[in-house]
Amino acid sequence: MNPRPDPNHLRVSDDGIAKGGVLLDVRNVSLAFGGVKAITDISLNVMKGEIRAIIGPNGAGKTSMLNVINGFYTPQLGTIVFRGKERRSMKPHQAVGQGIARTFQNVALFKGMSTLDNIMAGRSVMMKRHIGWQMLWHGPALREEIEHREKVEEIIDFLEIQHIRRTPVGKLPYGLQKRVELGRALAMEPTLLLLDEPMAGMNLEEKEDMSRFIIDVNQQRGTTIALIEHDMGVVMDLSDRVVVLDYGKKIADGPPDEVKNNQDVIDAYLGVPH
Amino acid sequence: MFYPTAGQFKTSYQADYALFPVRQDAFLLGVIALFAFVVFPLTASEFTFRALLTPVLIYSLAALGLNILTGYAGQLSLGTGAFMGVGAYACYKLVSIFPEMNIVVAIALSGFFSATIGVIFGLPSLRIKGFYLAIATLAAQFFLVWLFQKWGWLYNYNASGAIQVPNIALFGVTVAGPRATAIAQYYFVLCTVCVITVFAINITRGRIGRMWKAVRDMDIAAELVGINLMRAKLMAFFVSSYIVGIAGALFVFLWRGAAEANLFDIPLSFRVLFIAIIGGLGSVLGNYLGAILIVALPVIISTVPKALGLPIDAATAEHLNVMIIGALIITFLIVEPHGLARFWAIIREKLILWPFPH
Numbered sequence: 001m002n003p004r005p006d007p008n009h010l011r012v013s014d015d016g017i018a019k020g021g022v023l024l025d026v027r028n029v030s031l032a033f034g035g036v037k038a039i040t041d042i043s044l045n046v047m048k049g050e051i052r053a054i055i056g057p058n059g060a061g062k063t064s065m066l067n068v069i070n071g072f073y074t075p076q077l078g079t080i081v082f083r084g085k086e087r088r089s090m091k092p093h094q095a096v097g098q099g100i101a102r103t104f105q106n107v108a109l110f111k112g113m114s115t116l117d118n119i120m121a122g123r124s125v126m127m128k129r130h131i132g133w134q135m136l137w138h139g140p141a142l143r144e145e146i147e148h149r150e151k152v153e154e155i156i157d158f159l160e161i162q163h164i165r166r167t168p169v170g171k172l173p174y175g176l177q178k179r180v181e182l183g184r185a186l187a188m189e190p191t192l193l194l195l196d197e198p199m200a201g202m203n204l205e206e207k208e209d210m211s212r213f214i215i216d217v218n219q220q221r222g223t224t225i226a227l228i229e230h231d232m233g234v235v236m237d238l239s240d241r242v243v244v245l246d247y248g249k250k251i252a253d254g255p256p257d258e259v260k261n262n263q264d265v266i267d268a269y270l271g272v273p274h
Numbered sequence: 275m276f277y278p279t280a281g282q283f284k285t286s287y288q289a290d291y292a293l294f295p296v297r298q299d300a301f302l303l304g305v306i307a308l309f310a311f312v313v314f315p316l317t318a319s320e321f322t323f324r325a326l327l328t329p330v331l332i333y334s335l336a337a338l339g340l341n342i343l344t345g346y347a348g349q350l351s352l353g354t355g356a357f358m359g360v361g362a363y364a365c366y367k368l369v370s371i372f373p374e375m376n377i378v379v380a381i382a383l384s385g386f387f388s389a390t391i392g393v394i395f396g397l398p399s400l401r402i403k404g405f406y407l408a409i410a411t412l413a414a415q416f417f418l419v420w421l422f423q424k425w426g427w428l429y430n431y432n433a434s435g436a437i438q439v440p441n442i443a444l445f446g447v448t449v450a451g452p453r454a455t456a457i458a459q460y461y462f463v464l465c466t467v468c469v470i471t472v473f474a475i476n477i478t479r480g481r482i483g484r485m486w487k488a489v490r491d492m493d494i495a496a497e498l499v500g501i502n503l504m505r506a507k508l509m510a511f512f513v514s515s516y517i518v519g520i521a522g523a524l525f526v527f528l529w530r531g532a533a534e535a536n537l538f539d540i541p542l543s544f545r546v547l548f549i550a551i552i553g554g555l556g557s558v559l560g561n562y563l564g565a566i567l568i569v570a571l572p573v574i575i576s577t578v579p580k581a582l583g584l585p586i587d588a589a590t591a592e593h594l595n596v597m598i599i600g601a602l603i604i605t606f607l608i609v610e611p612h613g614l615a616r617f618w619a620i621i622r623e624k625l626i627l628w629p630f631p632h
Contacts, residue, residue, distance in 0.1 A: 121485070
């Protein structure tokens with residue numbers, strides 16, 4: 001049994017921004033697909049070290065927002081400032097290089113690969129040895145592999161998935177797949193972790209486990225988290241600040257208690273006669 | 275009982291990354307290697323080498339190349355035959371332009387030609403997937419075979435339009451050409467195939483292999499974990515076509531001795547694809563099992579009536595052969611759609627637990 005990882009050792013994503021400083025700033029972003037407006041003029045920011053929730057009814061533009069943040073969609077208007085650097089468009093694999101990782105609403109794991117390989121794949125950006133060393137499987141390539149394997153094993157211990165290390169992820173139950181996906185995102189050592197409905201389709205016990213992992217990631221590894229979730233109990237308990245979207249517009253932003261009592265939010269969720 | 279893995283503990287990641295973490299696997303491979311390197315050469319006849327052992331190895335190598343592209347990186351290709359042709363013609367030109375060049379160097383270099391061509395014909399993979407990509411690679415098949423026929427420089431303006439392998443010696447032993455002995459050729463092919471197989475295993479289990487498999491299983495997610503899809507796909511085309519090109523060079527230089535352009539036509543591509551599919555996509559072992567089934571079994575079956583003294587004429591034996599092989603292929607695919615390699619994996623799993631399956 002490996003000892004519990006030392007939190008200071010794991011705090012890798014140091015980038016000069018103090019805790020509480022603005023890590024990500026989305027400014028007046030609008031995104032449309034043809035005539036369909038997915039996001040209209042939304043500004044929001046994420047502070048370093050916080051857990052930020054994005055909620056809203058179905059079709060409110062939450063997932064589009066995440067896709068804009070990690071470069072999968074390019075917004076027509078507005079800018080995104082991440083770690084002090086401004087950008088309009090970029091490729092998703094460049095966003096990874098900047099320190100943004102994400103999980104998906106419907107699990108997007110590599111089904112034919114084992115848990116270990118899936119999480120190792122999360123470290124592909126950090127592995128550099130070229131094919132010449134790879135085919136010899138000696139010296140630098142092997143050293144690099146072992147070095148990253150140790151990091152991955154730390155994550156496996158952290159998420160308590162040692163027993164499924166060699167199992168192809170296609171054979172795993174849904175709750176464990178979600179956990180492996182979180183592991184793969186963690187392997188990228190992100191500064192900002194985007195979680196798209198991490199608790200969708202889970203039972204109570206799995207939700208409790210996942211909540212625990214999210215808090216631990218935030219506190220032990222110092223990772224900033226932005227999450228989308230429909231379970232209000234979870235959102236209100238976990239997050240530091242909540243932003244509410246409805247029909248592509250921002251209708252509320254603030255601490256959970258404030259948002260909970262906002263009349264617009266209540267109307268959006270319960271529906272009001274127009 | 276036969277396969278007890280209990281008690282084989284790994285205390286370091288290095289030990290866990292050994293080529294054969296399970297002792298019995300290493301032992302089994304040792305036995306196979308003993309047969310391949312010692313027993314067969316001592317006992318086999320000229321016919322066995324030429325009709326069975328050498329072609330099985332060469333076809334396995336070609337299937338391994340295709341498997342890297344299709345099985346690991348998920349890019350369907352029907353251009354294998356043409357890429358083999360590029361390797362063969364490149365090797366032929368290298369040997370005729372630089373007659374004193376070492377044959378090993380010539381074959382290794384000719385792989386780079388087919389790799390380059392492979393990357394060029396792999397460019398459509400950046401935009402299209404699956405069957406549509408297969409059709410795009412089919413263009414390579416038609417274009418290259420046409421080129422082999424029309425471009426006289428490739429076959430040194432022979433009247434016959436075919437390439438003839440000259441006598442080539444390696445360390446004083448003739449390995450290619452009419453004067454080469456079957457056993458020398460067999461050893462040459464065996465060593466090449468072994469070395470490339472080890473390289474292929476190492477590539478596919480490391481960083482690059484994971485990259486390919488990620489692209490195969492879910493390309494969007496692969497991009498979002500930071501994999502550059504373009505590089506990953508083109509690298510798969512490069513490595514795959516390199517190995518296929520080497521297989522093509524061996525195919526002509528170490529086995530056929532001569533070749534015409536239409537040898538590299540679609541039937542060859544399909545043959546290699548069948549080997550890879552029946553052997554098992556996404557496995558290295560599968561290529562060997564597939565090649566044994568598709569290449570060796572027909573030869574073995576056709577000798578059976580003669581050995582038993584049955585009065586069957588050659589044409590009937592040939593037809594029977596096709597029927598038996600076809601039935602076997604269908605049976606194997608129904609019993610195990612993931613190929614012979616998975617078949618073996620299941621047997622091995624059962625053997626590890628046997629006789630206490632619970």
